[in-house]
Each structure stands twice: as C-alpha cells, then as structure tokens.
Amino acid sequence: MKNIKINILGFGLVLLLLSSCSNDLNTEPKTQITLDQLLAKDPNAIEGLVSKMYGSFSLSGAGGPNTTDTPGDDAGESPFLRGIVNLQDFTADDMKNRWGDNGLDQLTTTSDWDANNKFFRYLYNRVYYTVPQCNNLISVMDNADVPNKDQYKSEIRFLRSLAYYYLIDCFGKGVLVTEDDLGSSIPKEQSSRIELFNFVEKELIEIQDKLPQTNGYGRANKAVARMLLAKLYLNAEVYTGTARYADALIYCKKIIDEGGYTLAPNFQSLFSADNNQTVAKNEIIYALIADPLVSQSWGNTTYIIDGSLSSDTMTLIDYGATAGWGGHRATKAWYGLFGNSPAALDASSDDRAHLFWSNYLNPDATKRHNFEMTDYKVWKDGYPSTKFRNSNFVGATIPTQFAGTDFPLFRLADVYLMYAECVLRGGGGTNALALQYVNDVRNRSHAGSISSSDLTLGFILDERARELNFEGHRRTDLIRFGKFAGGSYLWPWKGGVKDGTSIPDSYNLFPIPLKAMQANPNLTQNPGY
Secondary structure, three states: OHHHHHHHHHHHOOOOEOOOOOOOOOOOOOOOOOOOHHHHHHHHHHHHHHHHHHHHHOOOOOOOOOOOOOOOOOOOOOOOHHHHHHHHHHHHOEEEEOOOOOOHHHOOOOOOOOOOHHHHHHHHHHHHHHHHHHHHHHHHHHHOOOOOOHHHHHHHHHHHHHHHHHHHOOOEEOOOHHHOOOOOOOOOOEEEEEHHHHHHHHHHHHHHHOOOOOOOOOOOOHHHHHHHHHHHHOOOOHOOOOOOHHHHHHHHHHHHHHOOOOOOHHHHHHOOOOOOOOHHHHHHHEOOOOOOOOOOOOHHHHHHHHHHEEEOOOOOOOOOOOOOOOOOEOOOOHOOOOOOOOHHHHOOHHHHOEEOOOOOOOOOOHHHOOOOOOOOOOOOOOOOOOOOOOOOOOOOOOOOOOOOOOOOEEEEHHHHHHHHHHHHOOOOHHHHHHHHHHHHHHHHHOOOOHHHHHOOOHHHHHHHHHHHHHOHHHHHHHHHOOOOOOOOOOOOOOHHHHOOOEEEEHOOOOOOOOOHHHHHOOOOOOOOO
C-alpha cells in the first residue's frame, strides 16, 4: 500500500474548499476549524494536508470517485490527469476518442473550439482549485510550528508551479495569485505568459535546493523540480519568444548525473499496475499515484486503461480490468511509426510496436481492427493502445474496477530525449552523448541503434512519439516543433477531416473559459476565439 494514499484517505475531509472555482480570486478557506488551529492541535496533520495537494492532480474529490473538489464540474470528467490526456493527446496526432461527447468530440477532431467547451473549463478550474489551496497552506505554514516546514513548503510550491505550468502551456495567460493575495476581494489584473513563466522559473530555482535529494515515492525532490524547470526551458521559445535550450540542457544533465535514476529494463513494466514496486520505479522521477481501493478515480489511469478496452474485441481480464468503455484508439500517425501495415507492425523488433491491439489475423472480421481510421467514431477503426494496463508485470493479477497503475508524469527516458533535442537545437552538450542517450532509450525496447547521421530533430520528434505518446506530452511537442497548427503536418481527423486539414494558428492555445472571464472582467480572450 502506498503511504501517501493512506494519508489522503485519513485527511481527505480536511479541505480548503472554494465557493467558486471559476473565480480565481475567491481564496478564502471555508473549514470547520482554521488550518492554524488544526496544526496547533496536531502538527503532524501537515502530512495529510500535503498529501491532499498531491492528490489534486489525479483524484476528483476527497469523498471518493463520485465527488468533486470543483463544484459544478462532473466528478468523473474533470480530474486533472484526465484533462491533461484529453487536451494533450486527443487534440494531437496520437489518440482519438469515438464517443462523440459534446466538447470531447471537438478536441479529438481539433475543430470548432470555443470558450464554452467544458473540457477547457475543467482544466482551468483545476488550476484555480489547486493554486489557492496551495496558497492557503503556504500562508498557514508561515505562521505555524510544523516539522520539516521548509521541505513541506517547497513541495507545495512545486505543486503550485506544476499547476501554473499547465496554465502557461494550455492557456498562455491568467491571474497570478499567491499567498500574498489571500483575503483580497479586488479582481487582479491578468498576467501575461512571460510573467507567469518568470514566476514559475523563480519558484523552481528557489525551491530546488530546499527539496531533499530523495523523497517518498510520488513526492517532489530536487530532480522533480529540475524536471519541471527543464520542461519550462525546453518550451521557452514558444512561451516567451526567447530560446532557453542551453538552460534546459543544464537541468537535464543535473537529473541524469545527480538524480540516481536508471532506465527500466522492460518498457512495459513502466505502465503496469505494480510499477511502484518493480525496478520500473527506478526510472520514474515523478508519478501521479493511483490505488484501486484507497484513491479511486474515474479520471486517473482508470480513464486511460478502461477507455482503451472493449469486450467486443478484447479480453478485459488480460489487462486487469473489469470494464471496457470502448473509446480511445491510436491512429496510424503513432503506430505507423513502427510499420506501414499490420504485418509490418507485427514483425517489428521494437517492443513498443506490440502495444497496440489489431488482431489483424483473426478470421472473424468483427474482431479485427482496421489500420486506417476511416471513421473515428467506429471502435474498430484504429488500434487501441495497450501501453497502460491494470495487470501486474510480475506475479498474478486480480482485476479491479479502478486502476492501481501510477501515471509516470516525469521519467528518465524523457530526460534523455530532451537532452538530445537541446544538443541538436544548439544548447550545448555533445553529439556523442546525445546519440548515446537516444540509443539507450531505443535499445531498451530492442528498436536498434541509430547512427549520428540519423540523429535529426525530425527523428527526435518521431522518437518522442514512439516512446512518450499517451503520456500527456504530444500537443506540446508538436507546437514546439511547429507541427501542430497549419497544414505542414497532417494526421487522421485533424480539423475534422479523415486525412487531416490545416487548422488555424490560434489553436496553439486554448480559449479562456467563458465562466472564468465572467468571474474576472480583467481577463481577455485569446486571439481567434
């Protein structure tokens, strides 16, 4: 059992609830007793409160999977991790959803985006739920006698920075609220993307030395803060107009040299239900944790796994699941990178090529999936990804309704590929080391080594797809490479067209949700919406 999950359960009712998540200035806590009174009675309660903040990225609410911390939002649809997958993978080339839900359908076809889309609102609300909660907790700790105060405050500042990172990446602007704004009833002015970037950069630089070298599983340490900082710098040219690849490389190298992480010997182990217990744990830098009993959620890896399964064509028990929702399938823009036909995919030596369900040799046509996604609303068009599963990599599995597979938000293979990209973009380092890191990633999956002449930016983008798709990175990657908006790169159902069509540059950012703009008149809409 994962200790942080027990803490979430034990202190789940100690909430700093906001009366409106759409109003990013409403930061007054409403609790049975004040936090300082709670901590005065029990200083060790800080552990549970911090755990609650970690849980805000994968759980819907403290009362279980059918409750939500963001009033008015759907408890199943609105958790942070579900939003990251919806907005980063379904809007990109790797994954499509067939349900046709209003809002989700517009994401999967990258078409008809507007400020009323509930999935944009869900992620925005999660940011402005998490940030004020962190502010409240930081403020109370400033005036309370709690053990390991500096470390706990630094962990909370990391979580606040992580929430702001997704605001920067997805929406490009917003209101910057900190503990200094508690109690204010005056609507704050909007902060630009650069201002938000500068705040997160400053926070991460300040806390990295206050965090421990190692910490409990699923909690922030030095490497976790450095990873987020490296991500910020890697995308700095998009976020601020100024490239920071040299800075990104510095922090990638710090993680590699000082973090103590190693690649898992087997790729599949990273996405299995026991990934917190096997050697896969040595590659995972930061995980969003899940548990089938203690921290149940429809919006963590349960969404990824069950959404990718269907008893119509698959055997659920093979993946440790009790239900298949028949929704998510990869497109040939992902699995086509391993081979241009079902047979070529099947013959590939790359372990990652075999994590798709095609069943193309089955004589029963009703059980086969089609290589081409002729209709994204047809379950058998496209291959379901079986990358994530609720079955153990080692030992027997008991299928459960909720997944126990942790989500590896940050892992070492990503750092290796980031380092190589920074080298190719002129950020320093050495080509020899970049090539070594890329080949380490490939050889782990038996994909085979490449030569120095093969190592190009185009290859890095494709290798990131082979290695990292369905992990919440793809949209950001495509934007950084100039491949998301416009028509220079097309994928199935881009722009709502089978073979893809151009989409406007304005789609590089999501619209600011209408309810957020109504709550704060200082917010302005992103161009094109």
